[in-house]
Amino acid sequence: xxxxxxxxxxxxxxxxxxxxxxxxxxxxxxxxxxxxxxxxxxxxxxxxxxxxxxxxxxxxxxxxxxxxxxxxxxxxxxxxxxxxxxxxxxxxxxxxxxxxxxxxxxxxxxxxxxxxxxxxxxxxxxxxxxxxxxxxxxxxxxxxxxxxxxxxxx
Numbered sequence: 262x263x264x265x266x267x268x269x270x271x272x273x274x275x276x277x278x279x280x281x282x283x284x285x286x287x288x289x290x291x292x293x294x295x296x297x298x299x300x301x302x303x304x305x306x307x308x309x310x311x312x313x314x315x316x317x318x319x320x321x322x323x324x325x326x327x328x329x330x331x332x333x334x335x336x337x338x339x340x341x342x343x344x345x346x347x348x349x350x351x352x353x354x355x356x357x358x359x360x361x362x363x364x365x366x367x368x369x370x371x372x373x374x375x376x377x378x379x380x381x382x383x384x385x386x387x388x389x390x391x392x393x394x395x396x397x398x399x400x401x402x403x404x405x406x407x408x409x410x411x412x413x414x415x
Contacts (some may be wrong), residue, residue, distance in 0.1 A: 362410075
């Protein structure tokens, strides 16, 4: 797991938090994936209670990844505290995973694919770096964007 702690986190605005995220969660819970959306469920690091948040599940070269465009937010901290144990929900389907955090050196191809897929939605969080940027630029922003490789557990 990458022990480096990103220096920033951009909290979602009111509209994103109370309207957009809730709409995506409702659709995803109903079994409708919006551009690869899933509901991430992970134990809260303090309470132990399940915490749910919409995420974009990236499939790349046969592997699945979660990328935090906003930085080391609550879901990232909870996944780290849970030892990578998490569930992804889509409708009535629950998939169990163990997440392994990538090092900054491993992130460029995943960040590139993520930006290619969701630039319109998350591009503002990537400091002007795009899917067409060089590996050095992608690696430079890596510390601000935790990336997890997911392995199914059942």
